[in-house]
Amino acid sequence: MLEITDLSIAFRRYGPLLTRRETRMLGPLELTLSRGEVLAVVGASGAGKSLLAHAIFGVLPGNAVVSGALRLDGTPLDAARQAALCGRLMALVPQSITHLDPLVRAGRQVGWAAGRSGHARRARHGLARDALARFGLGPDAARAYPHALSGGMARRVMLAMASVGSADLIVADEPTNGLDPENAGRVLDHLRSLADRGRAVMMITHDLTGALGHADRVAILREGQLVEIAPATAFRGAGEGLASPYARALWQALPANGFLVPVAAS
Numbered sequence: 001m002l003e004i005t006d007l008s009i010a011f012r013r014y015g016p017l018l019t020r021r022e023t024r025m026l027g028p029l030e031l032t033l034s035r036g037e038v039l040a041v042v043g044a045s046g047a048g049k050s051l052l053a054h055a056i057f058g059v060l061p062g063n064a065v066v067s068g069a070l071r072l073d074g075t076p077l078d079a080a081r082q083a084a085l086c087g088r089l090m091a092l093v094p095q096s097i098t099h100l101d102p103l104v105r106a107g108r109q110v111g112w113a114a115g116r117s118g119h120a121r122r123a124r125h126g127l128a129r130d131a132l133a134r135f136g137l138g139p140d141a142a143r144a145y146p147h148a149l150s151g152g153m154a155r156r157v158m159l160a161m162a163s164v165g166s167a168d169l170i171v172a173d174e175p176t177n178g179l180d181p182e183n184a185g186r187v188l189d190h191l192r193s194l195a196d197r198g199r200a201v202m203m204i205t206h207d208l209t210g211a212l213g214h215a216d217r218v219a220i221l222r223e224g225q226l227v228e229i230a231p232a233t234a235f236r237g238a239g240e241g242l243a244s245p246y247a248r249a250l251w252q253a254l255p256a257n258g259f260l261v262p263v264a265a266s
Contacts, residue, residue, distance in 0.1 A: 001200045002033040002056070002169060007068035009051050009060065022065055026051045029226040031219060035168065038192060038201045040211035040232075042250075043221035049204045050095055052221075053171045056202075057092050058082035072169070087116040091167035095174045095204075097154035100146040106157045107132065107142030110164055117165020131160035134190055136183055151178040159187060163194060170194060171202040176210060188214045208235070209254060220247045 008027035015021055026048035033039045041049050054060045056070060058079050070077035072090070086092070091113075101109060110128035119127055132142055135156035146154055155178060162170055172191060176184035188203075192214045195201045205211050211218060212232050220228040227244040234241035239248035251257065 001035050001073055002031075002202075003069075003071040003074075004029065004031040004052075004056075005069040005071070006030060007052075007055060007070070008066070009048070009055055010065045011061075012063045012065055024224065026055075026224040027226075028068060031226070031229070033169070033200045033202055035198050035200050036195055037217070038195045038203055038215045040208075040215035040218045041202060041204045041221060042206065042208050042211055042218055044206060046223075047221040048224040049206075049221055050173055051224075053092060053094075053173050053202070053204055056082075056171060057086055057090070059092075087113060087165070087167070088118065089167055090169040090171070091117075091162035091165065093155075093158050093162045093170070093172040093175055095177070097146070097151055097158065100154055100157065102146050104145070105142065106137075106144055106146065106149065106154075107139075110142075110157065110160045113161035114164045117167065119165065127164050128160070131164040132157070134163070134186075135160055136186060152180065152183060155179065156183065156187070159190070163190065167199070169200045169202075171204070173204045174206070175203060176205070176207065184210065208250060209256070220244065220250065222246050 006028045008024060010022040010024040013021050013023065041052060043049050055066060060066065107128050110131055111124040114124045114127045115121065129142065137153060137156055141149065141153055149157065159172065159175060162172065175187050175191065179187060188210060191201050191203055203211060203215060212235050215232045218230060218232055218235065219226060228242060228247035230242055235251050239251040242248045242251065
């Protein structure tokens, strides 16, 4: 469904005497994501995970310089198509909860998302209620303004907004950040169920353990470079099925694996 070819992202800066410089922050990289699949993009803070999501949706800052190609269902995903499809065919769960409108109740914002995806006005209230309930949020949360929600509750509202419609591509940036284990499990299970019903899900996370229980494939980013993309089943034993030393080190450094080697291994 989604094809990313030779994608690079740099940022333009001006130095002394207005000399222009470009600093590459991501890529070049290639990725594909199919319907029915959960692809986990894993890496430390600053690895470029959120930049990848923002590039897919065309929401990078104005000084970003993007090269390469994005295609959705075989058709180039240019700026006009990104704007037209966002909230309809493709949905983003941003990392920051400040994307919620502070002046609008949570339930109404989920209803807006249902409307943008094409649902009739009369159906939106019920769809919003059901979407919030899937993430453990009831009528009190629906009536609340964002400032009255905890960070974890606000994140679940954004997840409800992304999944209330019929988007075929869902990109969730750190979807379990700030959630307790029960609600984190509920979120991961729901993302998995969306893929099982034929949607394409990209889950961006620093939590390799959580990703492995729900993803089909795992892409490892390090300092803007894609160092590994492998089936989730390759992360087992001592990591002998992984091609990258860094991916093996990341796997072996998990508590369950006895902290065998430092994550900083090259």
